[in-house]
Amino acid sequence: MMYGMDERKLAQALENSKDDSEAWGEPEPQPSASIPSSKGPAVEIGNMEIDAVLCSYAEAVNNQLYLCGGGIDTAMVTPGAPAPYGVNLACGIIITIPWTATNAQHTLLIELLHEDGQPVEVPTGPNTSAPFRVQLTVNVGRPPHLNAGDDQHVSMAANLPGMPLPAIGKYIFRISVDGTPIKSLPFRLLLQPGGQLMAGPAAPGALGLR
Numbered sequence: 001m002m003y004g005m006d007e008r009k010l011a012q013a014l015e016n017s018k019d020d021s022e023a024w025g026e027p028e029p030q031p032s033a034s035i036p037s038s039k040g041p042a043v044e045i046g047n048m049e050i051d052a053v054l055c056s057y058a059e060a061v062n063n064q065l066y067l068c069g070g071g072i073d074t075a076m077v078t079p080g081a082p083a084p085y086g087v088n089l090a091c092g093i094i095i096t097i098p099w100t101a102t103n104a105q106h107t108l109l110i111e112l113l114h115e116d117g118q119p120v121e122v123p124t125g126p127n128t129s130a131p132f133r134v135q136l137t138v139n140v141g142r143p144p145h146l147n148a149g150d151d152q153h154v155s156m157a158a159n160l161p162g163m164p165l166p167a168i169g170k171y172i173f174r175i176s177v178d179g180t181p182i183k184s185l186p187f188r189l190l191l192q193p194g195g196q197l198m199a200g201p202a203a204p205g206a207l208g209l210r
Contacts, residue, residue, distance in 0.1 A: 049096040058092035058157035065155040084164035110134040115170040
């Protein structure tokens with residue numbers, strides 16, 4: 001025995017179903033959280049990440065990062081050191097680049113900020129100054145030995161010899177990639193007990209780093 005409905009009831013049911021669909025609307029497309037892989041199941045999309053450390057000297061050779069005196073976060077101003085205060089610093093960086101960000105140029109920017117987030121201006125000439133900025137670029141491809149979705153790590157170094165700091169206090173090195181801040185490194189410039197501030201050009205070798 002067969003069960004069903006007559007043609008008029010079937011047409012009415014189909015029309016009602018169409019009206020309900022139009023009333024609710026089509027579902028919004030959602031961004032995909034994975035990408036297809038020819039070597040296995042779908043893989044998750046990663047994010048750009050940065051590991052960084054302040055140090056006395058940094059060098060990137062064959063994608064390996066070499067540091068001297070890593071972990072600096074404080075400089076001590078000795079008695080008699082005039083402002084601005086020249087500090088020898090470097091920044092060692094390892095940037096993680098996800099699969100989806102390969103084959104494109106990315107700009108890494110290091111900025112120096114005051115504690116309140118305002119940019120620190122450093123001398124650029126006898127009577128000129130500008131916000132402190134160091135810009136690096138990176139572009140990696142997709143080597144054939146990588147699986148789809150694999151991250152890649154790139155080592156980078158920025159040396160900042162004699163960087164003039166305008167005043168005693170707290171600073172922040174902010175590292176951004178393509179305009180998005182990702183990493184912040186705090187740094188303090190302190191006066192040693194018994195020290196006396198003086199105005200004038202920085203005296204070489206007057207700072208002790210910790």
